[in-house]
Amino acid sequence: MFVTAYESPAAASPGLPERPGVRPATLALTAPHCSRCLLREWCLPAGTPSRVVGCMDKRLSSPRRIRAGESLYREGEPFHFLFEVRSGNLKSSLTPEKGQVRVSAFHMAGELMGLDGLADGRHASTATALEDTEVCAISYPLLAELAQGNALLQGALMQQLSREIVRELQLLVLLGSMTSGKRLAAFLLNLSQRLSARGYSPSEFRMRMSRADIGSYLGLTLETVSRTFSAFQKQGLLDVDQRHIRIVNLAGLASIGNARAPRASRATRATPVNA
Amino acid sequence: MFVTAYESPAAASPGLPERPGVRPATLALTAPHCSRCLLREWCLPAGTPSRVVGCMDKRLSSPRRIRAGESLYREGEPFHFLFEVRSGNLKSSLTPEKGQVRVSAFHMAGELMGLDGLADGRHASTATALEDTEVCAISYPLLAELAQGNALLQGALMQQLSREIVRELQLLVLLGSMTSGKRLAAFLLNLSQRLSARGYSPSEFRMRMSRADIGSYLGLTLETVSRTFSAFQKQGLLDVDQRHIRIVNLAGLASIGNARAPRASRATRATPVNA
DNA sequence: CGATTAGTTGACTTGGATCAAAATTCGTGG
DNA sequence: CCACGAATTTTGATCCAAGTCAACTAATCG
Numbered sequence: 001m002f003v004t005a006y007e008s009p010a011a012a013s014p015g016l017p018e019r020p021g022v023r024p025a026t027l028a029l030t031a032p033h034c035s036r037c038l039l040r041e042w043c044l045p046a047g048t049p050s051r052v053v054g055c056m057d058k059r060l061s062s063p064r065r066i067r068a069g070e071s072l073y074r075e076g077e078p079f080h081f082l083f084e085v086r087s088g089n090l091k092s093s094l095t096p097e098k099g100q101v102r103v104s105a106f107h108m109a110g111e112l113m114g115l116d117g118l119a120d121g122r123h124a125s126t127a128t129a130l131e132d133t134e135v136c137a138i139s140y141p142l143l144a145e146l147a148q149g150n151a152l153l154q155g156a157l158m159q160q161l162s163r164e165i166v167r168e169l170q171l172l173v174l175l176g177s178m179t180s181g182k183r184l185a186a187f188l189l190n191l192s193q194r195l196s197a198r199g200y201s202p203s204e205f206r207m208r209m210s211r212a213d214i215g216s217y218l219g220l221t222l223e224t225v226s227r228t229f230s231a232f233q234k235q236g237l238l239d240v241d242q243r244h245i246r247i248v249n250l251a252g253l254a255s256i257g258n259a260r261a262p263r264a265s266r267a268t269r270a271t272p273v274n275a
Numbered sequence: 276m277f278v279t280a281y282e283s284p285a286a287a288s289p290g291l292p293e294r295p296g297v298r299p300a301t302l303a304l305t306a307p308h309c310s311r312c313l314l315r316e317w318c319l320p321a322g323t324p325s326r327v328v329g330c331m332d333k334r335l336s337s338p339r340r341i342r343a344g345e346s347l348y349r350e351g352e353p354f355h356f357l358f359e360v361r362s363g364n365l366k367s368s369l370t371p372e373k374g375q376v377r378v379s380a381f382h383m384a385g386e387l388m389g390l391d392g393l394a395d396g397r398h399a400s401t402a403t404a405l406e407d408t409e410v411c412a413i414s415y416p417l418l419a420e421l422a423q424g425n426a427l428l429q430g431a432l433m434q435q436l437s438r439e440i441v442r443e444l445q446l447l448v449l450l451g452s453m454t455s456g457k458r459l460a461a462f463l464l465n466l467s468q469r470l471s472a473r474g475y476s477p478s479e480f481r482m483r484m485s486r487a488d489i490g491s492y493l494g495l496t497l498e499t500v501s502r503t504f505s506a507f508q509k510q511g512l513l514d515v516d517q518r519h520i521r522i523v524n525l526a527g528l529a530s531i532g533n534a535r536a537p538r539a540s541r542a543t544r545a546t547p548v549n550a
Numbered sequence: 551c552g553a554t555t556a557g558t559t560g561a562c563t564t565g566g567a568t569c570a571a572a573a574t575t576c577g578t579g580g
Numbered sequence: 581c582c583a584c585g586a587a588t589t590t591t592g593a594t595c596c597a598a599g600t601c602a603a604c605t606a607a608t609c610g
Binding site: 178210211212222223225226227229230242243 | 555556557559
């Protein structure tokens with residue numbers, strides 16, 4: 001039997017962990033009433049004056065519930081709000097052409113969504129709940145206005161945008177790495193790290209997304225994802241039972257694909273025929 | 276013989292074209308003396324008060340030259356400046372692990388670089404000049420300070436960050452699309468469109484990057500890139516002579532890979548054996 | 551408890567990676 | 581201006597990881 005380490009939203013309340021590793025000053029926003037929000041520590045930049053928090057309470061944000069499978073916003077819809085995940089999980093996806101869907105991100109509690117919408121006033125992606133989910137809707141115009149009067153908030157917001165850029169850059173690099181094992185390992189390690197930062201077990205959890213979603217995210221077919229899970233299990237790296245995952249050998253998982261010869265730059269030695 | 280449609284920086288001066296297609300209010304910055312900068316129309320948000328421009332002149336930005344092959348900044352270096360390309364071309368690359376390099380973007384005149392640095396105060400990528408290049412260095416602290424007093428500037432800056440997110444999202448989707456032809460076609464179309472927005476010929480130009488760079492960007496080997504170029508030429512889509520490209524059949528190029536059947540969702544009809 | 555959806559596993563095929571070598575271009579200095 | 585060496589690009593032959601097609605099993609849900 002698996003102990004589900006990553007379960008109900010409520011379970012998060014007792015003592016939220018420190019912020020991820022990176023550095024303080026995340027983003028400045030939250031929930032129905034920010035001053036009472038459980039995630040406040042996570043998302044308010046350190047030192048936001050309480051009068052600003054108060055202001056946010058009243059006008060800035062409002063809660064919203066999305067049922068599993070429903071969408072929070074869709075590609076092409078006008079952009080008005082950023083969303084902060086309060087509980088539950090979502091995915092972002094794009095539809096480059098009719099009939100094709102690509103998952104571009106998975107989101108968990110405390111993460112900010114919708115940042116791609118302010119490029120041109122329309123959402124560039126679709127956000128779909130992977131389970132019943134609660135988010136805070138944050139009015140972007142109001143947020144921008146507040147940021148005008150608060151350099152700290154402005155800085156945190158820009159930093160958040162930049163983080164998103166870096167996140168995607170990393171995914172990009174990942175998709176360049178050729179082997180399926182490497183991709184899946186990196187995916188699991190990333191999940192593990194994010195759960196860990198939220199106070200859940202880094203080694204045992206329940207994934208909210210399907211094999212197809214994972215495949216779409218990693219640029220693989222669902223069959224390959226499934227096979228790779230099986231292979232990892234056979235190698236003693238994981239215990240897999242449907243969406244329940246137990247990481248048995250974290251170090252091993254982390255070193256997947258490192259065996260691969262770095263393919264020395266071939267251009268170096270040319271050995272001309274007529275030497 | 277090829278007429279090089281995309282050549283010296285100076286050639287750009289007579290009448291810069293309209294801004295890309297998207298919408299006004301790009302970013303608010305430029306060159307040695309912004310008020311005289313040729314790119315001003317491009318990068319100042321519409322309606323920036325001239326006293327702000329004046330302010331930028333003096334303290335905000337300073338020009339810098341980079342020789343072909345040299346780097347503007349490197350992954351991990353402390354982040355202080357954003358850079359706007361004045362002339363020339365650069366690439367951005369990441370080094371996920373020792374000995375491996377992945378190209379994440381190519382930059383041309385008017386484009387802003389370094390946005391990934393404000394996530395954590397260090398550059399997340401390395402910027403290398405593909406030819407002799409001029410950029411404006413823009414002090415980020417000063418820019419942020421100016422943005423505090425200017426909602427328009429703040430908005431333009433955030434928009435610029437969001438654009439970068441969308442750009443990467445598109446690349447991400449591209450790397451998911453399986454065929455090499457589709458990737459190269461999309462790459463060429465993107466180049467073409469950006470050159471066109473700058474007033475150069477959309478159908479004839481000289482690429483500044485090597486096959487290896489293109490391959491790294493598209494997640495392909497340089498051999499595959501070369502072969503795909505040859506294939507396109509054979510199909511009458513392109514004229515390729517080293518880095519000189521002439522697009523012969525734009526529509527054809529745009530519809531590459533559309534023939535691929537959408538792979539109907541297999542789960543629909545199960546035809547149980549015992550039916 | 552049927553019916554639908556999600557996941558696993560097998561057999562086969564293939565696109566692009568790899569390995570290899572030749573051809574072309576380019577930079578440099580005599 | 582020409583020649584030499586280095587770097588870039590092209591092309592060929594072979595191989596393999598992942599895609600595709602297919603059938604089966606396990607979970608989930610009205």
